[in-house]
Amino acid sequence: MDTGQARGLAIATLDFILTAAREHFTDSLENYLSAKKVKLTASEKLDIDKLFADAFNSSLVAEVSALLSFMLYSELNNPEIVKRIVPDFLDEYQSKMEPIPAELEKETKDLKSLAQRTLEAEGEKSEIVKSLAQDLAAMTEIKPLRGSFDAILLSLLGQ
Protein backbone atom coordinates (compact mmCIF):
# COMPACT_ATOMS: atom_id res chain seq x y z
CA MET A 1 0.00 0.00 0.00
CA ASP A 2 1.48 3.37 -0.94
CA THR A 3 1.24 6.55 1.13
CA GLY A 4 -1.77 7.90 -0.77
CA GLN A 5 -3.70 4.66 -0.34
CA ALA A 6 -2.87 4.52 3.36
CA ARG A 7 -4.03 8.12 3.78
CA GLY A 8 -7.29 7.40 1.94
CA LEU A 9 -7.96 4.32 4.07
CA ALA A 10 -7.25 6.25 7.28
CA ILE A 11 -9.60 9.07 6.25
CA ALA A 12 -12.40 6.70 5.27
CA THR A 13 -12.04 4.89 8.59
CA LEU A 14 -12.03 8.17 10.50
CA ASP A 15 -15.27 9.07 8.74
CA PHE A 16 -16.87 5.85 10.03
CA ILE A 17 -15.54 6.49 13.53
CA LEU A 18 -16.80 10.07 13.59
CA THR A 19 -20.23 9.01 12.36
CA ALA A 20 -20.46 6.32 15.04
CA ALA A 21 -19.25 8.71 17.75
CA ARG A 22 -21.67 11.49 16.89
CA GLU A 23 -24.62 9.12 16.70
CA HIS A 24 -23.58 7.56 20.00
CA PHE A 25 -23.46 11.03 21.56
CA THR A 26 -26.81 12.10 20.10
CA ASP A 27 -28.50 8.87 21.19
CA SER A 28 -27.10 9.27 24.72
CA LEU A 29 -28.37 12.84 24.81
CA GLU A 30 -31.77 11.72 23.55
CA ASN A 31 -31.99 9.12 26.35
CA TYR A 32 -30.93 11.71 28.92
CA LEU A 33 -33.57 14.17 27.73
CA SER A 34 -36.19 11.47 27.44
CA ALA A 35 -35.79 10.73 31.16
CA LYS A 36 -36.58 14.41 31.71
CA LYS A 37 -39.65 14.15 29.48
CA VAL A 38 -38.08 16.10 26.62
CA LYS A 39 -38.45 14.57 23.19
CA LEU A 40 -36.12 15.25 20.27
CA THR A 41 -37.40 15.37 16.71
CA ALA A 42 -35.49 13.65 13.90
CA SER A 43 -34.43 17.06 12.61
CA GLU A 44 -33.09 18.06 16.05
CA LYS A 45 -31.12 14.83 16.21
CA LEU A 46 -29.48 15.68 12.88
CA ASP A 47 -28.67 19.17 14.18
CA ILE A 48 -27.01 17.66 17.26
CA ASP A 49 -25.11 15.23 15.02
CA LYS A 50 -23.77 18.25 13.16
CA LEU A 51 -22.84 20.11 16.36
CA PHE A 52 -20.84 17.11 17.53
CA ALA A 53 -19.05 16.83 14.18
CA ASP A 54 -18.28 20.57 14.25
CA ALA A 55 -16.79 20.23 17.73
CA PHE A 56 -14.65 17.31 16.58
CA ASN A 57 -13.47 19.12 13.45
CA SER A 58 -12.92 22.45 15.21
CA SER A 59 -11.24 21.32 18.38
CA LEU A 60 -10.02 17.76 18.18
CA VAL A 61 -8.84 16.31 14.91
CA ALA A 62 -5.90 18.64 14.24
CA GLU A 63 -5.16 18.97 17.93
CA VAL A 64 -4.89 15.25 18.69
CA SER A 65 -2.96 14.76 15.44
CA ALA A 66 -0.50 17.46 16.53
CA LEU A 67 0.05 15.98 19.98
CA LEU A 68 0.63 12.46 18.66
CA SER A 69 2.87 13.77 15.89
CA PHE A 70 4.88 15.79 18.40
CA MET A 71 5.50 12.67 20.46
CA LEU A 72 6.41 10.60 17.38
CA TYR A 73 8.72 13.32 16.07
CA SER A 74 10.41 13.60 19.47
CA GLU A 75 10.87 9.85 19.71
CA LEU A 76 11.86 9.09 16.11
CA ASN A 77 13.42 12.42 15.18
CA ASN A 78 11.80 12.12 11.79
CA PRO A 79 10.69 15.55 10.53
CA GLU A 80 8.63 14.00 7.72
CA ILE A 81 5.96 13.16 10.30
CA VAL A 82 5.26 16.82 11.08
CA LYS A 83 6.30 18.38 7.77
CA ARG A 84 4.45 16.13 5.35
CA ILE A 85 2.76 12.90 6.44
CA VAL A 86 0.25 14.19 8.99
CA PRO A 87 -0.32 17.64 7.40
CA ASP A 88 -1.16 15.92 4.08
CA PHE A 89 -3.61 13.70 5.94
CA LEU A 90 -5.26 16.78 7.48
CA ASP A 91 -5.42 18.57 4.09
CA GLU A 92 -7.19 15.63 2.51
CA TYR A 93 -9.52 15.23 5.51
CA GLN A 94 -10.34 18.95 5.38
CA SER A 95 -11.12 18.77 1.66
CA LYS A 96 -14.01 16.44 2.55
CA MET A 97 -15.36 18.71 5.30
CA GLU A 98 -18.38 20.70 4.15
CA PRO A 99 -18.54 23.40 5.27
CA ILE A 100 -15.55 24.34 7.43
CA PRO A 101 -16.87 25.46 10.84
CA ALA A 102 -16.88 29.27 11.04
CA GLU A 103 -15.33 29.23 14.51
CA LEU A 104 -12.36 27.24 13.22
CA GLU A 105 -11.77 29.74 10.39
CA LYS A 106 -11.97 32.64 12.83
CA GLU A 107 -9.53 31.07 15.31
CA THR A 108 -6.92 30.35 12.67
CA LYS A 109 -7.10 33.48 10.49
CA ASP A 110 -4.14 35.23 12.17
CA LEU A 111 -1.71 32.31 12.04
CA LYS A 112 -0.04 33.47 8.82
CA SER A 113 0.99 36.79 10.35
CA LEU A 114 2.16 35.07 13.56
CA ALA A 115 4.34 32.81 11.43
CA GLN A 116 5.79 35.74 9.50
CA ARG A 117 6.64 37.48 12.76
CA THR A 118 8.27 34.33 14.08
CA LEU A 119 10.40 33.99 10.95
CA GLU A 120 11.44 37.66 11.14
CA ALA A 121 12.19 37.57 14.89
CA GLU A 122 15.78 37.57 16.01
CA GLY A 123 17.28 34.51 17.67
CA GLU A 124 18.23 31.08 16.54
CA LYS A 125 15.48 28.78 15.29
CA SER A 126 15.65 25.08 14.67
CA GLU A 127 15.11 23.68 11.18
CA ILE A 128 11.78 22.19 12.22
CA VAL A 129 10.55 25.51 13.63
CA LYS A 130 11.56 27.31 10.43
CA SER A 131 9.89 24.67 8.33
CA LEU A 132 6.56 24.79 10.22
CA ALA A 133 6.54 28.60 10.26
CA GLN A 134 7.37 28.71 6.54
CA ASP A 135 4.54 26.27 5.85
CA LEU A 136 2.09 28.62 7.57
CA ALA A 137 3.54 31.78 6.04
CA ALA A 138 3.33 30.29 2.53
CA MET A 139 -0.42 29.57 2.71
CA THR A 140 -2.23 32.04 0.45
CA GLU A 141 -5.36 31.17 2.43
CA ILE A 142 -5.03 29.49 5.81
CA LYS A 143 -5.99 25.85 5.81
CA PRO A 144 -7.59 25.69 9.26
CA LEU A 145 -6.69 22.10 10.17
CA ARG A 146 -3.14 22.21 8.87
CA GLY A 147 -2.79 25.68 10.38
CA SER A 148 -3.90 24.50 13.81
CA PHE A 149 -1.55 21.55 13.52
CA ASP A 150 1.45 23.74 12.64
CA ALA A 151 0.58 26.27 15.35
CA ILE A 152 0.26 23.69 18.12
CA LEU A 153 3.59 22.14 17.14
CA LEU A 154 5.25 25.57 17.08
CA SER A 155 3.87 26.24 20.54
CA LEU A 156 5.13 22.90 21.83
CA LEU A 157 8.50 23.66 20.25
CA GLY A 158 8.74 26.81 22.37
CA GLN A 159 7.52 29.46 19.94
Next chain:
Amino acid sequence: MSIIKRKVTPRDDAMHPNPSPGWWEWWYFDADFDNGYIIAGTFHFGSPRPPANRDVRFIEIAIYDPEGNCKLIRKRYPKEQCRASEETCDVVIGPNTFKGEIPQYKLCFSEGDQGFDLTYESMVEGCIPLEELEPQLSPYLGWVVAQPRARVTGTLTVDGKTMEVSGEGYHDHNWANAPMTAAISDNTFWGRTFIGDYALCWSAGPGLRKLGYVPSGRIVAAKKDKIMAISGKGTAIGSNLTAEGLPEELGIQYPRDILLQWDDPGVVEGKIKFKVTKMVTFFDLHSRFKPFQRWLARRYIGKPAYFRYFMTYDANIKVRGQKVVGKGKTWCEHHKFV
Protein backbone atom coordinates in the same frame (compact mmCIF):
# COMPACT_ATOMS: atom_id res chain seq x y z
CA MET B 1 -11.91 31.10 72.18
CA SER B 2 -9.53 29.94 69.48
CA ILE B 3 -10.51 26.98 67.34
CA ILE B 4 -6.98 26.40 66.02
CA LYS B 5 -5.75 22.81 66.37
CA ARG B 6 -2.09 23.56 65.64
CA LYS B 7 -0.19 26.78 66.13
CA VAL B 8 2.00 28.16 63.33
CA THR B 9 5.70 27.48 63.94
CA PRO B 10 8.70 29.35 62.47
CA ARG B 11 9.29 26.32 60.23
CA ASP B 12 5.82 26.71 58.70
CA ASP B 13 6.76 30.18 57.47
CA ALA B 14 10.16 29.06 56.16
CA MET B 15 10.94 27.87 52.63
CA HIS B 16 9.45 24.51 51.53
CA PRO B 17 11.57 23.53 48.52
CA ASN B 18 10.67 20.49 46.46
CA PRO B 19 12.17 19.07 43.24
CA SER B 20 9.15 19.76 41.04
CA PRO B 21 10.00 21.84 37.94
CA GLY B 22 6.95 23.98 38.66
CA TRP B 23 7.78 24.71 42.31
CA TRP B 24 7.17 28.22 43.54
CA GLU B 25 6.88 29.93 46.86
CA TRP B 26 5.97 33.44 47.93
CA TRP B 27 5.90 35.48 51.08
CA TYR B 28 3.12 38.06 50.87
CA PHE B 29 2.44 41.19 52.89
CA ASP B 30 0.21 44.24 52.68
CA ALA B 31 -0.70 47.27 54.74
CA ASP B 32 -3.27 50.05 54.76
CA PHE B 33 -1.67 53.13 56.28
CA ASP B 34 -3.48 55.86 58.15
CA ASN B 35 -2.25 58.46 55.62
CA GLY B 36 -4.11 56.71 52.79
CA TYR B 37 -1.16 54.89 51.21
CA ILE B 38 -1.44 51.15 50.64
CA ILE B 39 1.28 48.61 49.94
CA ALA B 40 0.97 45.02 48.77
CA GLY B 41 3.74 42.77 47.61
CA THR B 42 5.48 39.46 47.45
CA PHE B 43 8.96 37.98 47.73
CA HIS B 44 9.10 35.25 45.08
CA PHE B 45 11.10 32.04 44.73
CA GLY B 46 9.93 30.45 41.47
CA SER B 47 7.16 31.72 39.23
CA PRO B 48 3.58 31.30 40.49
CA ARG B 49 2.28 32.05 36.99
CA PRO B 50 2.81 30.08 33.81
CA PRO B 51 5.27 29.43 32.29
CA ALA B 52 6.85 27.55 35.20
CA ASN B 53 10.31 28.71 36.23
CA ARG B 54 11.58 27.38 39.55
CA ASP B 55 14.85 29.29 39.28
CA VAL B 56 13.53 32.83 39.08
CA ARG B 57 13.82 35.11 42.14
CA PHE B 58 12.05 38.44 42.25
CA ILE B 59 10.09 40.96 44.23
CA GLU B 60 6.78 42.41 43.10
CA ILE B 61 5.62 45.33 45.19
CA ALA B 62 2.80 47.79 44.57
CA ILE B 63 2.58 51.15 46.32
CA TYR B 64 -0.75 52.98 45.97
CA ASP B 65 -1.17 56.63 46.82
CA PRO B 66 -4.45 57.79 48.40
CA GLU B 67 -5.97 58.33 44.93
CA GLY B 68 -5.21 54.76 43.91
CA ASN B 69 -2.31 55.55 41.57
CA CYS B 70 0.01 52.58 41.53
CA LYS B 71 3.78 52.32 41.46
CA LEU B 72 4.64 48.73 40.65
CA ILE B 73 8.18 47.60 41.34
CA ARG B 74 9.00 44.21 39.92
CA LYS B 75 12.66 43.30 40.01
CA ARG B 76 14.45 40.07 39.37
CA TYR B 77 17.76 39.13 41.05
CA PRO B 78 20.30 36.44 40.27
CA LYS B 79 19.97 33.34 42.43
CA GLU B 80 23.31 33.98 44.09
CA GLN B 81 21.96 37.26 45.49
CA CYS B 82 18.96 35.52 47.04
CA ARG B 83 18.43 33.07 49.86
CA ALA B 84 15.69 31.75 52.10
CA SER B 85 15.95 29.77 55.30
CA GLU B 86 14.32 26.37 55.67
CA GLU B 87 14.01 26.95 59.44
CA THR B 88 12.26 30.28 59.70
CA CYS B 89 11.04 33.23 57.65
CA ASP B 90 14.34 34.75 56.58
CA VAL B 91 14.14 35.73 52.93
CA VAL B 92 16.66 37.82 51.03
CA ILE B 93 16.14 38.99 47.43
CA GLY B 94 18.91 41.36 46.48
CA PRO B 95 18.84 44.26 48.95
CA ASN B 96 15.31 43.38 50.11
CA THR B 97 14.64 41.33 53.24
CA PHE B 98 11.66 39.70 54.92
CA LYS B 99 12.47 38.26 58.34
CA GLY B 100 10.77 37.29 61.53
CA GLU B 101 8.39 34.97 63.23
CA ILE B 102 5.13 35.35 65.07
CA PRO B 103 4.53 37.86 66.64
CA GLN B 104 6.97 40.17 64.82
CA TYR B 105 8.27 40.48 61.27
CA LYS B 106 10.62 43.07 59.74
CA LEU B 107 10.36 44.07 56.08
CA CYS B 108 13.00 46.13 54.31
CA PHE B 109 12.65 47.09 50.67
CA SER B 110 14.66 49.56 48.66
CA GLU B 111 14.65 49.97 44.89
CA GLY B 112 15.63 53.37 43.50
CA ASP B 113 13.43 56.08 44.92
CA GLN B 114 10.93 53.67 46.46
CA GLY B 115 11.26 51.72 49.67
CA PHE B 116 10.06 50.92 53.15
CA ASP B 117 11.31 49.75 56.49
CA LEU B 118 8.39 48.24 58.38
CA THR B 119 7.60 46.21 61.48
CA TYR B 120 4.57 43.91 61.52
CA GLU B 121 3.26 43.12 65.03
CA SER B 122 0.62 40.38 65.20
CA MET B 123 -2.85 41.40 66.32
CA VAL B 124 -4.35 37.96 65.59
CA GLU B 125 -2.90 34.49 66.03
CA GLY B 126 -1.68 32.67 62.91
CA CYS B 127 -3.22 29.59 61.33
CA ILE B 128 -2.82 27.05 58.53
CA PRO B 129 -6.28 26.99 56.95
CA LEU B 130 -5.84 24.07 54.57
CA GLU B 131 -4.29 21.84 57.23
CA GLU B 132 -7.27 22.61 59.46
CA LEU B 133 -9.75 21.90 56.65
CA GLU B 134 -8.13 19.56 54.12
CA PRO B 135 -4.89 17.95 55.31
CA GLN B 136 -4.64 15.91 52.08
CA LEU B 137 -3.96 19.07 50.05
CA SER B 138 -0.90 20.15 52.01
CA PRO B 139 1.72 18.31 49.91
CA TYR B 140 0.65 20.28 46.83
CA LEU B 141 -0.48 23.63 48.13
CA GLY B 142 0.72 25.39 51.23
CA TRP B 143 -1.00 28.37 52.82
CA VAL B 144 0.17 29.72 56.13
CA VAL B 145 -1.62 32.80 57.38
CA ALA B 146 1.07 33.94 59.78
CA GLN B 147 -0.50 37.30 60.52
CA PRO B 148 -4.22 37.55 59.70
CA ARG B 149 -4.06 41.07 61.04
CA ALA B 150 -1.03 43.04 62.16
CA ARG B 151 -0.15 46.49 63.37
CA VAL B 152 2.33 47.96 60.90
CA THR B 153 4.71 50.82 61.71
CA GLY B 154 7.85 52.27 60.16
CA THR B 155 8.80 54.40 57.19
CA LEU B 156 7.58 54.45 53.59
CA THR B 157 9.58 56.14 50.85
CA VAL B 158 7.79 57.23 47.68
CA ASP B 159 9.67 59.02 44.91
CA GLY B 160 12.50 59.74 47.34
CA LYS B 161 10.25 61.26 49.99
CA THR B 162 10.27 59.33 53.28
CA MET B 163 7.32 59.45 55.65
CA GLU B 164 6.53 57.88 59.00
CA VAL B 165 3.59 55.46 58.59
CA SER B 166 1.36 53.35 60.78
CA GLY B 167 -1.61 51.20 59.94
CA GLU B 168 -2.83 47.62 59.72
CA GLY B 169 -1.73 44.81 57.47
CA TYR B 170 -1.57 41.13 56.74
CA HIS B 171 1.12 38.53 55.99
CA ASP B 172 0.78 35.06 54.57
CA HIS B 173 2.92 32.54 52.75
CA ASN B 174 2.03 30.18 49.91
CA TRP B 175 3.82 27.48 48.02
CA ALA B 176 2.95 24.84 45.44
CA ASN B 177 4.50 22.37 43.03
CA ALA B 178 2.99 23.97 39.89
CA PRO B 179 2.04 27.48 38.77
CA MET B 180 -1.47 28.63 39.61
CA THR B 181 -4.01 27.70 36.96
CA ALA B 182 -7.69 26.99 36.71
CA ALA B 183 -7.38 23.80 38.75
CA ILE B 184 -10.08 24.78 41.23
CA SER B 185 -11.88 27.82 39.89
CA ASP B 186 -11.99 29.95 36.74
CA ASN B 187 -11.94 33.04 38.92
CA THR B 188 -10.58 33.31 42.44
CA PHE B 189 -11.07 36.42 44.51
CA TRP B 190 -8.84 36.95 47.53
CA GLY B 191 -9.07 39.57 50.20
CA ARG B 192 -8.82 40.36 53.83
CA THR B 193 -11.48 42.60 55.27
CA PHE B 194 -11.16 44.16 58.70
CA ILE B 195 -14.52 45.08 60.23
CA GLY B 196 -14.24 46.41 63.77
CA ASP B 197 -12.81 43.65 65.96
CA TYR B 198 -13.19 41.13 63.17
CA ALA B 199 -10.64 40.11 60.56
CA LEU B 200 -11.94 38.07 57.64
CA CYS B 201 -9.34 36.52 55.31
CA TRP B 202 -10.99 34.87 52.36
CA SER B 203 -10.28 33.22 49.05
CA ALA B 204 -13.24 32.16 46.95
CA GLY B 205 -14.62 31.66 43.49
CA PRO B 206 -17.33 29.92 41.52
CA GLY B 207 -16.83 26.23 40.84
CA LEU B 208 -15.50 24.76 37.63
CA ARG B 209 -17.81 23.03 35.16
CA LYS B 210 -15.37 20.10 34.95
CA LEU B 211 -15.61 19.72 38.74
CA GLY B 212 -19.39 19.85 38.79
CA TYR B 213 -19.64 23.56 39.67
CA VAL B 214 -18.75 22.87 43.30
CA PRO B 215 -17.84 26.30 44.69
CA SER B 216 -14.38 26.80 46.10
CA GLY B 217 -13.97 28.98 49.13
CA ARG B 218 -11.87 29.34 52.25
CA ILE B 219 -12.43 31.86 54.98
CA VAL B 220 -10.57 32.52 58.20
CA ALA B 221 -12.59 34.60 60.65
CA ALA B 222 -10.96 36.13 63.71
CA LYS B 223 -12.30 38.25 66.53
CA LYS B 224 -9.75 40.37 68.37
CA ASP B 225 -6.67 38.12 68.70
CA LYS B 226 -8.30 34.70 68.22
CA ILE B 227 -9.35 32.66 65.19
CA MET B 228 -13.03 31.86 65.70
CA ALA B 229 -13.84 29.98 62.52
CA ILE B 230 -12.34 28.46 59.39
CA SER B 231 -14.77 27.34 56.73
CA GLY B 232 -14.69 25.99 53.18
CA LYS B 233 -18.38 26.40 52.39
CA GLY B 234 -18.54 29.61 50.47
CA THR B 235 -18.08 31.21 47.11
CA ALA B 236 -17.53 34.55 45.40
CA ILE B 237 -19.18 35.59 42.17
CA GLY B 238 -18.36 38.58 40.00
CA SER B 239 -21.02 40.27 37.88
CA ASN B 240 -21.80 43.45 35.93
CA LEU B 241 -18.70 43.08 33.75
CA THR B 242 -16.72 45.90 32.20
CA ALA B 243 -13.54 46.36 30.16
CA GLU B 244 -12.99 49.95 31.32
CA GLY B 245 -9.31 50.82 31.56
CA LEU B 246 -8.12 47.73 29.65
CA PRO B 247 -6.71 47.53 26.10
CA GLU B 248 -9.66 46.65 23.85
CA GLU B 249 -7.73 44.11 21.78
CA LEU B 250 -7.25 41.86 24.81
CA GLY B 251 -10.98 41.15 25.06
CA ILE B 252 -10.73 40.85 28.84
CA GLN B 253 -13.40 42.00 31.27
CA TYR B 254 -13.66 42.31 35.03
CA PRO B 255 -16.60 42.64 37.41
CA ARG B 256 -17.98 45.81 38.96
CA ASP B 257 -19.81 43.80 41.62
CA ILE B 258 -18.49 40.90 43.68
CA LEU B 259 -20.66 38.89 46.03
CA LEU B 260 -18.97 36.87 48.75
CA GLN B 261 -21.45 34.38 50.12
CA TRP B 262 -20.95 31.87 52.92
CA ASP B 263 -23.28 29.07 53.95
CA ASP B 264 -21.82 27.12 56.84
CA PRO B 265 -24.53 27.28 59.52
CA GLY B 266 -23.21 28.04 62.98
CA VAL B 267 -19.71 28.65 61.59
CA VAL B 268 -19.77 31.42 58.97
CA GLU B 269 -22.93 32.46 57.13
CA GLY B 270 -24.10 35.52 55.25
CA LYS B 271 -22.98 37.87 52.49
CA ILE B 272 -20.56 40.66 51.80
CA LYS B 273 -21.37 42.79 48.77
CA PHE B 274 -18.40 44.52 47.19
CA LYS B 275 -18.55 47.31 44.60
CA VAL B 276 -15.42 47.91 42.59
CA THR B 277 -14.60 51.64 42.68
CA LYS B 278 -11.32 51.40 40.79
CA MET B 279 -9.31 48.71 39.07
CA VAL B 280 -5.83 49.64 40.27
CA THR B 281 -3.63 46.82 38.97
CA PHE B 282 -3.85 44.60 35.89
CA PHE B 283 -1.51 41.98 34.45
CA ASP B 284 -2.12 40.09 31.21
CA LEU B 285 -0.75 36.72 32.28
CA HIS B 286 -0.03 35.64 28.71
CA SER B 287 2.06 38.68 27.92
CA ARG B 288 5.30 36.78 28.51
CA PHE B 289 4.33 33.93 26.18
CA LYS B 290 5.78 33.60 22.71
CA PRO B 291 3.30 34.12 19.80
CA PHE B 292 2.22 30.52 19.20
CA GLN B 293 2.16 29.65 22.91
CA ARG B 294 -0.08 32.67 23.36
CA TRP B 295 -2.32 31.57 20.49
CA LEU B 296 -2.61 28.07 21.94
CA ALA B 297 -3.26 29.34 25.47
CA ARG B 298 -5.89 31.81 24.29
CA ARG B 299 -7.66 29.28 22.13
CA TYR B 300 -7.73 26.36 24.54
CA ILE B 301 -7.35 27.91 27.99
CA GLY B 302 -8.59 31.48 27.89
CA LYS B 303 -7.39 34.94 28.79
CA PRO B 304 -5.97 34.73 32.28
CA ALA B 305 -5.33 37.96 34.09
CA TYR B 306 -4.57 39.34 37.50
CA PHE B 307 -6.40 42.34 38.97
CA ARG B 308 -6.43 44.32 42.16
CA TYR B 309 -9.52 46.40 42.88
CA PHE B 310 -10.33 49.17 45.30
CA MET B 311 -13.86 48.55 46.53
CA THR B 312 -16.55 49.42 49.01
CA TYR B 313 -18.06 46.66 51.10
CA ASP B 314 -21.42 46.07 52.72
CA ALA B 315 -21.13 43.15 55.13
CA ASN B 316 -23.90 41.23 56.81
CA ILE B 317 -22.63 37.92 58.09
CA LYS B 318 -22.51 35.82 61.24
CA VAL B 319 -19.39 34.25 62.70
CA ARG B 320 -20.24 31.56 65.27
CA GLY B 321 -23.65 33.17 65.59
CA GLN B 322 -22.26 36.66 66.24
CA LYS B 323 -23.37 39.35 63.80
CA VAL B 324 -20.68 41.12 61.81
CA VAL B 325 -22.25 44.08 60.06
CA GLY B 326 -20.51 47.04 58.53
CA LYS B 327 -19.78 49.22 55.52
CA GLY B 328 -16.50 50.70 54.43
CA LYS B 329 -13.63 50.68 51.98
CA THR B 330 -11.36 47.76 51.20
CA TRP B 331 -9.61 46.10 48.27
CA CYS B 332 -9.09 42.61 46.88
CA GLU B 333 -7.19 40.54 44.33
CA HIS B 334 -8.82 38.74 41.42
CA HIS B 335 -7.03 35.82 39.79
CA LYS B 336 -8.78 35.24 36.48
CA PHE B 337 -7.50 31.91 35.23
CA VAL B 338 -9.46 31.53 31.98
